[in-house]
Amino acid sequence: MPHVLLTVLGTRPSQALYALHGRSHEAILAPLALLSLLPPGQRPNAVVALCTPEASSDSLPYLREQLPAECTLTVVDVPSGHSQNDINTFLRRATEAVPHHDGLRSQLTLDVTHGFRHFAFLTYLAGLYLVSLRDVALLGAWYGLLRRDEESPFLDLRPLLELPRWIHALQVFAETGSALPMAEALDGQEAAQREASTMARELRAISEGYLSALPLELGRQVALFRSQRLRSLHKSLRDRYQLPLAAELVNQLDHLLQPFALQINAQGQGWKAKVPLTMEELQRQGRIIDALFSHGDAGMALGLLDEWTVTWAAWCMDQSQNWLKYFPQRRLAAGQLGALTAAAKDGVLKHLLTAQQQQIGNFWGLLSGLRNGYHHHGMRAEVLVGNPRVDRDLAGVKAFWDQTLRSCPRIGLAIGDGSAGLLLVSAMGHAPGVLSSALQACHAHAHRELSTCLVICSAQSECAITEACAQANFHGDIVPLLLKDPYGGRTEIQHLVEQAQEHLVLAEEVYVNVTGGTTLMGLAVHALADAAGRLARPVQRFGLIDRRSPGEEVEEPYQVGEPFWLRDRNGEDQ
Numbered sequence: 199m200p201h202v203l204l205t206v207l208g209t210r211p212s213q214a215l216y217a218l219h220g221r222s223h224e225a226i227l228a229p230l231a232l233l234s235l236l237p238p239g240q241r242p243n244a245v246v247a248l249c250t251p252e253a254s255s256d257s258l259p260y261l262r263e264q265l266p267a268e269c270t271l272t273v274v275d276v277p278s279g280h281s282q283n284d285i286n287t288f289l290r291r292a293t294e295a296v297p298h299h300d301g302l303r304s305q306l307t308l309d310v311t312h313g314f315r316h317f318a319f320l321t322y323l324a325g326l327y328l329v330s331l332r333d334v335a336l337l338g339a340w341y342g343l344l345r346r347d348e349e350s351p352f353l354d355l356r357p358l359l360e361l362p363r364w365i366h367a368l369q370v371f372a373e374t375g376s377a378l379p380m381a382e383a384l385d386g387q388e389a390a391q392r393e394a395s396t397m398a399r400e401l402r403a404i405s406e407g408y409l410s411a412l413p414l415e416l417g418r419q420v421a422l423f424r425s426q427r428l429r430s431l432h433k434s435l436r437d438r439y440q441l442p443l444a445a446e447l448v449n450q451l452d453h454l455l456q457p458f459a460l461q462i463n464a465q466g467q468g469w470k471a472k473v474p475l476t477m478e479e480l481q482r483q484g485r486i487i488d489a490l491f492s493h494g495d496a497g498m499a500l501g502l503l504d505e506w507t508v509t510w511a512a513w514c515m516d517q518s519q520n521w522l523k524y525f526p527q528r529r530l531a532a533g534q535l536g537a538l539t540a541a542a543k544d545g546v547l548k549h550l551l552t553a554q555q556q557q558i559g560n561f562w563g564l565l566s567g568l569r570n571g572y573h574h575h576g577m578r579a580e581v582l583v584g585n586p587r588v589d590r591d592l593a594g595v596k597a598f599w600d601q602t603l604r605s606c607p608r609i610g611l612a613i614g615d616g617s618a619g620l621l622l623v624s625a626m627g628h629a630p631g632v633l634s635s636a637l638q639a640c641h642a643h644a645h646r647e648l649s650t651c652l653v654i655c656s657a658q659s660e661c662a663i664t665e666a667c668a669q670a671n672f673h674g675d676i677v678p679l680l681l682k683d684p685y686g687g688r689t690e691i692q693h694l695v696e697q698a699q700e701h702l703v704l705a706e707e708v709y710v711n712v713t714g715g716t717t718l719m720g721l722a723v724h725a726l727a728d729a730a731g732r733l734a735r736p737v738q739r740f741g742l743i744d745r746r747s748p749g750e751e752v753e754e755p756y757q758v759g760e761p762f763w764l765r766d767r768n769g770e771d772q
Contacts, residue, residue: 199302199303199304199305200243200244200297200302200304200305201241201242201243201244201304201305201306201307201337202242202244202245202246202296202297202304202305202306202307203229203232203233203242203244203245203246203269203307203308203309204246204248204292204295204296204306204307204308204309204321204324204325205228205229205245205246205247205248205308205309205310205311205312206247206248206253206309206310206311206312206313206317206318206321207227207247207248207249207250207253207254207256207257207258207261207312207313208253208256208257208312208313208314209252209253209256209257210256211226211227211256211257211260211312212226213225213226214226214228214231214342214344214345214350215348215349215350216228216231216232216235216342216349216350216351216352217235217349217350217351217352218231218232218235218236218340218351218352219235219237221235222235222349223235225264226260226264227257227260227261227264227312228309228311228312228340228342228352229245229247229261229309229311230260230261230264230265231342231352232307232309232340232352233245233265233266233269235352236307236338240307240337240338242269242305242307243268243269243270244269244270244271244272244297245261245265245269245270245271245272246272246274246292246295246296247261247271247272247273247274248274248276248288248291248292248295248313248317248321249273249274249275249276250275250276250277250278250313250314251275251278252278253312253313254273254275257312258273272295274291274292274295275291276288276291276292278314279314279316279317279320285320288317288320289320289323289324289327292320292321292324293324293327293328293332296328296332296334298332298334303333303334303335304332304334304335305334305335305336305337306325306328306329306334306335306336306337307336307337307338307339307340308321308322308325308336308338308339308340308355308359309339309340309341309342310322310339310340310341310355311340311341311342311344318341322339322355322358322359325339325359326359326362329359329363330363336356336359338354338356339354339355339356339358339359340352340353340354340355341353341355354440357439357440357441357442358442360383360439360441361441361442361443363379363383364380364383364435364441364447365447366379367379367380367382367383368380368447368450368451368454371451371454372454373493374493375405375408375409375489375490375493375495376405376408376409377401377402377404377405377408378401378402378405380398380401380451381397381398381399381401381402381405382398384397384398384401384434385398391434391438393430393434394434394438396427397423397427397430397431397434400419400422400423400427401423403415403419404416404419404420404423404455407419407420408458408486408489409495409498410498411486411490411498411499411501411502413482413483413486413502413506414460414464414470414473416458416486417458417459417460417464417482418460418464418469420455420456420458420459420460421459421460421463421464423455424452424455424456424459428448428451428452431448431451432444432445432448435447435448457482457485457489458482458485458486458489459482460473460482461478461479461482462474470522471520471522474518475509475512475513475518475521476518477513477606480506480509480510480513480606481606483502483506483509484506484604484606486502487499487502487503487506487599488604490502491596496572496592497572497573500565500568500569500572500573500592500595501569501572501573503565503569503595503599504565504566504569507535507561507562507565507603508528508531508532508535509521509528509531510603510606511531511532511534511535511611512527512528512530512531513606513608514608514609514610514611515530515531515534515611515612517530517531530734533731533734534611534612534734535558535559535562535611536562536732536734537613537703537732537733537734537735538551538555538556538558538559538562538611538613539559539560539562539563539566540559540732540733541555541559541613541703541733542555542556542559542560542563543559543563544699546696546699546700547613547699547700547703547733550613550614550700550703550704551613552610554602554609555609555610555611555613557598557602558609558611561594561595561598561603564591564594564595565595567591568588568591568592568595571588613703613704613733613734614703614704617704617706618649618650618701618704618705618706619647619648619649619650619674619705619706620640620644620646620647620648620649620650620705620706620707620708620709621648621649621650621651621652621701621702621705621706621707621708621709622636622637622640622648622650622651622652622708622709622710622711623652623654623698623708623709623710623711623723623726623727623730624636624637624651624652624653624654624710624711624714624723625653625654625655625711625713625714625715625716625719625720625722625723626653626654626655626656626659626660626662626663626666626714626715626719627656627659627684627714627715627716627719628658628659629714629755630659630662630663630665630666630669630755630756631666631669631744631755631756631757631758631759632711632713632714632715632742632759633651633653633663633666633667633670633711633714634666634667634669634670634756634758635670635742635744635756635757635758635759635761636709636711636713636714636740636742636761637651637666637667637670637672638670638758639711639740639742639758639759639761640709641670642761643709643738643740643761643763644707644709647673647674648672648674648709649674649675649705650674650675650676650677650701650705651667651672651674651675651676651677652677652679652698652701652702652726653676653677653678653679654679654681654694654715654719654722654723654726655678655679655680655681655684655715655719656680656681656682656684656716657680657682659684659715660678660680663676663678664676666756669756677698677701679694679697679698679722681694681718681719681722683718684715684716684718684719685716685717685718686718687718688718688721690722691718691721691722691725692725694722694725694726695725695726695729698726698729699729699733702726702729702730702733702735703730703733703735705730705735706736707735707736707737707738708727708730708735708736708737708738709737709738709739709740710723710724710726710727710730710737710738710739710740711723711739711740711741711742712724712739712740712741712764713741713742713759714742727739738763738764739763739764740761740762740763740764741761741762741764742759742760742761742762743759743760743761743762744757744759744760745760
């Protein structure tokens with residue numbers, strides 16, 4: 199593996215006693231002393247000498263004459279640096295002189311003892327470039343502090359080359375949320391200890407949590423790192439790597455991490471379920487959303503804001519227990535947000551919303567559309583980048599977030615006050631006993647009176663509604679929904695939904711009888727049930743079984759049928 203000593207030669211060379219690691223060596227040139235004083239495993243096997251015309255005359259002959267036989271020598275002519283073009287030429291020739299081979303990583307040691315004063319700075323910049331962009335491994339950087347009549351110690355300048363790397367790594371973290379450059383800086387240290395590797399791994403976990411917009415995972419990793427690693431990181435940077443400004447760098451990192459840290463000690467199996475939903479937790483997650491937006495990561499910001507809004511809605515609805523469970527907490531909260539969006543767009547229902555509820559409904563509609571577009575990675579006809587409509591919607595979402603939701607206000611999300619009570623949706627065909635049985639089944643199931651009954655009927659069956667309700671001893675409101683063509687009027691169903699939706703949205707709970715009437719009536723019943731679900735009303739579907747013969751049903755139409763309640767895939771009543 200090539201190990202290059204990149205050195206600058208000057209004029210008027212003089213003998214000096216150089217010292218390094220408790221040993222000394224007399225030499226006329228610092229690179230010759232270094233090749234003798236460095237431990238055998240750290241000695242370069244190639245020398246690249248940067249020489250002005252004057253240095254080629256004064257110092258280069260000594261280097262040629264005294265260079266160990268096992269070292270190759272490459273001489274690179276450089277100008278004296280009296281103009282801007284000279285600086286460009288110097289840097290280009292210096293960086294081109296270090297060999298670069300695919301799959302073979304060069305090793306580099308710098309010596310900036312000789313030459314013009316500004317050559318030391320230029321060689322330093324060349325080293326930064328090679329290490330950062332050419333993937334060259336820096337094994338050492340030295341400056342011989344020349345003294346007369348006493349030892350001239352070699353000063354280790356490698357920490358000064360590491361410092362910009364850490365400054366850049368912190369800048370990257372501040373601007374993007376990625377801690378990967380810091381992790382690589384720790385892993386890249388020669389003979390990295392187990393603790394350095396652990397810190398690097400944990401920084402990568404922080405980076406993954408942030409870049410994937412995982413607020414709980416990120417919060418826990420940040421809290422653990424701040425409590426368990428910051429002191430060790432400071433000690434490692436200060437003592438092992440001798441990094442200047444170590445304390446300031448670690449303090450800056452802590453300052454960047456602190457806003458994201460979980461405020462509780464979340465440990466053990468199932469730790470996420472132990473995180474309480476509080477205003478403080480909502481605000482902490484909000485800071486992550488702010489950071490994602492400020493870093494230009496619209497996709498992740500919108501995804502997390504979508505989930506944050508569901509969490510906030512659950513908090514407003516007093517569903518803070520088990521707030522991470524989809525069923526029922528998050529589903530209820532998301533359903534209520536969807537109901538506000540649907541109502542805000544509906545000319546009939548809009549008046550039922552408060553001004554804040556209308557704003558939330560509009561916001562949720564915009565946010566859902568944007569989030570879906572970004573999280574499907576633009577796999578649709580609409581262009582997301584550079585689209586004025588998308589930019590306008592995004593600006594609207596950010597404005598409502600900044601001006602309203604970011605402060606975590608407690609807002610009532612229920613449409614109306616639920617005073618309409620329990621509501622039944624049922625079809626009314628030629629068998630009036632179905633409606634009567636449905637009313638009685640709901641009364642028995644709820645253990646209280648129903649308030650409203652929406653009856654899907656035909657002109658022929660409408661006249662039997664009053665009698666069927668009387669048989670069930672029902673005294674609430676009866677709302678007939680008339681189908682002109684109960685067998686083929688499919689286009690009428692949407693009109694029935696529009697007639698029913700204000701009753702549905704104000705109901706405390708909606709019972710849906712799926713038995714009775716024509717096939718089209720049954721479809722209309724299901725359409726009303728779906729509409730109630732979109733309006734975030736609790737819906738329970740049920741059917742009725744009558745085991746008698748058709749003749750017996752006709753003779754005694756009002757015998758109560760046997761109800762059966764349908765359940766969804768979560769095992770809950772539907």
